[in-house]
Amino acid sequence: MTDTTQAVAGRSAPAAKAPASKGTRPMRLANPLYASLGLLVLVLLAWEFLPPALDVPKFIIPTLTDCLAELSRMWAFEGLLGHFLSTALYTVLGFAIGSLLGAVLGYLLGMSEFWEKVLSPYILALQIAPKVAFAPLFIMWFGYNAMPKLLVTVLIVFFPVLVNVLQAMRTVDRDLVNLARAYNLGRLGVFWKVEMPSTLPNLMAGLRIASTLAVIGVTVGELVGGNTGLGFLISYGGGQANAAMVFNAILLLTVIGYALYFALVKIETRVLHYLPRAEH
Amino acid sequence: MALEFRNVTKKFTTNAGDRLTAVSDVSFRVDEGEFVSVVGPSGCGKSTILSMTAGLYQPSDGEVLVSDAAVTGPNAHVGFMLQKDLLLPWRSIISNIEFGLEARGVAKAERRARAMKELEHCQLAGFDSHYPYQLSGGMRQRAALARTLAIDPEIILLDEPFSALDAQTKLLLQNSFAGTIAKTGKTTLLITHDLVEAVLMSDRILVLSERPGTVVAEIKVDLPKRDRPIERRVMPEVSDYAAQLFKHLKLEEKAA
Numbered sequence: 001m002t003d004t005t006q007a008v009a010g011r012s013a014p015a016a017k018a019p020a021s022k023g024t025r026p027m028r029l030a031n032p033l034y035a036s037l038g039l040l041v042l043v044l045l046a047w048e049f050l051p052p053a054l055d056v057p058k059f060i061i062p063t064l065t066d067c068l069a070e071l072s073r074m075w076a077f078e079g080l081l082g083h084f085l086s087t088a089l090y091t092v093l094g095f096a097i098g099s100l101l102g103a104v105l106g107y108l109l110g111m112s113e114f115w116e117k118v119l120s121p122y123i124l125a126l127q128i129a130p131k132v133a134f135a136p137l138f139i140m141w142f143g144y145n146a147m148p149k150l151l152v153t154v155l156i157v158f159f160p161v162l163v164n165v166l167q168a169m170r171t172v173d174r175d176l177v178n179l180a181r182a183y184n185l186g187r188l189g190v191f192w193k194v195e196m197p198s199t200l201p202n203l204m205a206g207l208r209i210a211s212t213l214a215v216i217g218v219t220v221g222e223l224v225g226g227n228t229g230l231g232f233l234i235s236y237g238g239g240q241a242n243a244a245m246v247f248n249a250i251l252l253l254t255v256i257g258y259a260l261y262f263a264l265v266k267i268e269t270r271v272l273h274y275l276p277r278a279e280h
Numbered sequence: 281m282a283l284e285f286r287n288v289t290k291k292f293t294t295n296a297g298d299r300l301t302a303v304s305d306v307s308f309r310v311d312e313g314e315f316v317s318v319v320g321p322s323g324c325g326k327s328t329i330l331s332m333t334a335g336l337y338q339p340s341d342g343e344v345l346v347s348d349a350a351v352t353g354p355n356a357h358v359g360f361m362l363q364k365d366l367l368l369p370w371r372s373i374i375s376n377i378e379f380g381l382e383a384r385g386v387a388k389a390e391r392r393a394r395a396m397k398e399l400e401h402c403q404l405a406g407f408d409s410h411y412p413y414q415l416s417g418g419m420r421q422r423a424a425l426a427r428t429l430a431i432d433p434e435i436i437l438l439d440e441p442f443s444a445l446d447a448q449t450k451l452l453l454q455n456s457f458a459g460t461i462a463k464t465g466k467t468t469l470l471i472t473h474d475l476v477e478a479v480l481m482s483d484r485i486l487v488l489s490e491r492p493g494t495v496v497a498e499i500k501v502d503l504p505k506r507d508r509p510i511e512r513r514v515m516p517e518v519s520d521y522a523a524q525l526f527k528h529l530k531l532e533e534k535a536a
């Protein structure tokens with residue numbers, strides 16, 4: 001108990017360097033990072049000791065140590081690294097292609113009211129359709145290779161980016177556009193100097209959502225067909241009643257998604273440095 | 281003649297599809313170096329007049345002339361400023377001031393030099409690398425004025441540039457704008473709701489009627505110190521002029 005309070009107090013001193021509104025409430029002192037880590041430790045402990053205590057068999061809920069043991073076995077005998085890298089690669093690739101296409105189409109439609117009106121009912125329909133359900137179809141078309149999972153990922157990433165960009169293009173400040181026009185900027189000039197930067201916050205938000213979906217796309221693609229990737233390990237482990245393998249694969253997928261998301265947040269704070277940040 | 285409206289009428293098509301006449305048969309002239317204010321009830325078409333001068337819309341009828349040439353589109357003669365500062369949040373102050381020069385083929389070094397000069401004119405020296413969110417409302421409006429002046433327009437159009445500011449900032453800013461504008465000798469058209477502001481800053485005031493707006497009165501302000509509204513403020517005639525405007529706008533009848 002004393003330990004934590006000290007750690008918290010020690011932490012609050014350097015934090016006070018920032019000219020943030022220093023809270024007078026004691027609540028302010030609690031560092032959420034420590035609370036999060038504490039929670040993690042609790043969950044890990046429960047995971048390790050609760051299932052055996054409740055007599056839950058290993059193939060239903062493997063304990064933490066079971067999972068770690070399985071992880072090193074997977075590393076040694078199942079070619080885990082290869083599966084992991086393949087999934088990571090296709091997640092990033094699918095994300096990059098899908099968001100590029102989504103952004104480009106979003107900007108093009110945002111610049112043409114006519115085409116936006118023509119295409120918007122179809123975009124809405126496609127947006128509502130469950131994209132992962134296309135996976136078997138893509139396998140029928142392209143066979144058991146990387147193409148289907150890449151396509152599912154591209155498809156699933158595409159829409160949130162498209163919709164965010166389109167929405168932002170519709171709400172660009174008209175007065176700002178008029179100002180640019182009054183300064184003799186042409187259509188392209190207005191786009192690059194006003195519309196594009198104005199929509200950047202929404203684009204970044206769309207990319208963040210898309211990054212979390214990218215992992216889902218790849219996983220579904222791998223679950224449905226193929227013999228590589230963490231998704232494949234999930235279905236393979238499931239077939240063998242190897243719950244620890246499934247757990248591990250899920251965890252590693254989460255790691256990939258988290259890394260992508262985190263990288264985007266980093267880029268976002270860089271790119272959007274001019275937005276006033278709420279002082280914490 | 282710096283600016284002339286000849287029997288200008290502007291009709292808009294509303295979303296419902298019917299035609300709305302914003303201004304009807306407006307005629308006036310503004311001489312070079314003159315400071316003219318436009319007052320009128322809300323929705324009478326003041327901003328519409330400004331947009332037509334800037335070349336953002338064409339009149340439905342009549343002609344708008346700037347420097348004796350008909351306005352057919354956005355052009356280099358006119359710079360405008362609104363209640364919103366319209367600074368680009370992703371650009372530093374100095375590159376915001378340069379914004380208007382970029383599409384005009386001014387070389388980079390010269391752009392920077394001109395922007396720096398205007399920054400000083402507008403008492404913002406030292407804030408060049410700040411971002412808009414780091415400036416106060418009054419400073420942002422001054423930056424917007426610097427951006428407008430940087431393109432060296434023949435006419436400056438101001439659409440309620442002070443109305444979002446508190447009373448003291450407003451007074452100081454009116455004073456600093458008036459000084460800067462007098463020094464550069466720019467022709468200026470100021471749109472405002474503030475009758476006293478119109479009297480303090482102008483050589484002449486145009487009063488518009490309810491929509492469809494048309495010029496119902498033209499008042500010449502015969503007071504010295506146009507470049508120092510703060511000094512004009514204490515002159516006893518100011519309230520007389522304001523009372524005249526008040527009468528033309530029929531505010532009492534409306535309140536009754």
Ligand SMILES: Nc1ncnc2c1ncn2[C@@H]1O[C@H](COP(=O)(O)OP(=O)(O)OP(=O)(O)O)[C@@H](O)[C@H]1O
Nearest residue numbers: 292293294302321322323324325326327328329491
């Ligand atoms: N682009 C547009 N399309 C349709 N109607 C418009 C458009 N711009 C202005 N109007 C209409 O024209 C009329 C005059 O508008 P304007 O903005 O010029 O008024 P204003 O005198 O500037 O008002 P305020 O003092 O409130 O700013 C209003 O009824 C407005 O609804």
Ligand SMILES: [Mg+2]
Nearest residue numbers: 326327328439
């Ligand atoms: Mg207006």
